[in-house]
Amino acid sequence: xxxxxxxxxxxxxxxxxxxxxxxxxxxxxxxxxxxxxxxxxxxxxxxxxxxxxxxxxxxxxxxxxxxxxxxxxxxxxxxxxxxxxxxxxxxxxxxxxxxxxxxxxxxxxxxxxxxxxxxxxxxxxxxxxxxxxxxxxxxxxxxxxxxxxxxxxxxxxxxx
Numbered sequence: 001x002x003x004x005x006x007x008x009x010x011x012x013x014x015x016x017x018x019x020x021x022x023x024x025x026x027x028x029x030x031x032x033x034x035x036x037x038x039x040x041x042x043x044x045x046x047x048x049x050x051x052x053x054x055x056x057x058x059x060x061x062x063x064x065x066x067x068x069x070x071x072x073x074x075x076x077x078x079x080x081x082x083x084x085x086x087x088x089x090x091x092x093x094x095x096x097x098x099x100x101x102x103x104x105x106x107x108x109x110x111x112x113x114x115x116x117x118x119x120x121x122x123x124x125x126x127x128x129x130x131x132x133x134x135x136x137x138x139x140x141x142x143x144x145x146x147x148x149x150x151x152x153x154x155x156x157x158x159x160x
Contacts, residue, residue, distance in 0.1 A: 052135035068115035082107040098153040100139040
C-alpha cells in the first residue's frame with residue numbers, strides 16, 4: 001500500500017493560486033482576442049476585417065459603399081476613454097448598430113484613419129473614419145464637417 005502525505009505551506013499555496021489565476025487570465029485574453037490577428041483576407045465590410053494596408057482600408061470602405069481618396073488625410077493613435085461620456089455613449093450606440101462596440105477597447109489605444117470621401121453628390125466636406133486595432137476594423141463612421149452636416153455608420157445609406 002502506498003501512502004502520500006502533504007504538508008500545507010501557505011507560501012506555496014499562494015504561489016499556485018496566483019499562477020492558476022494568471023493562466024486563466026491568459027486564456028481569457030487569448031479567447032477574447034477572437035482571432036484579431038488576421039490573415040489578410042479581402043475586406044467584406046464587416047467587423048474584424050483585416051485592414052493592415054492602405055489598399056486594404058480603401059477596399060474595405062469601398063465594400064461599405066464609399067470611394068475614398070488615398071492616402072489617408074490623417075493617421076493617428078487615439079485612446080478610447082475608460083469611461084464614456086454621454087456623447088461618446090451615443091457615438092458607441094452608432095457603432096453597436098453596425099456590429100462594433102468600442103467599449104471592448106475602453107482604455108486602449110487604437111489607430112484612427114481619416115479619409116476624404118470622393119462622391120460629388122455629398123460635397124467636399126465628407127470624411128470616413130476607421131478605427132483599427134491589431135490591423136482589424138473595430139469601428140468607424142462617415143460624416144460631414146459642414147455646419148449642417150451628418151454622421152452615419154459605415155454601411156448605412158449615404159446621406160445627401
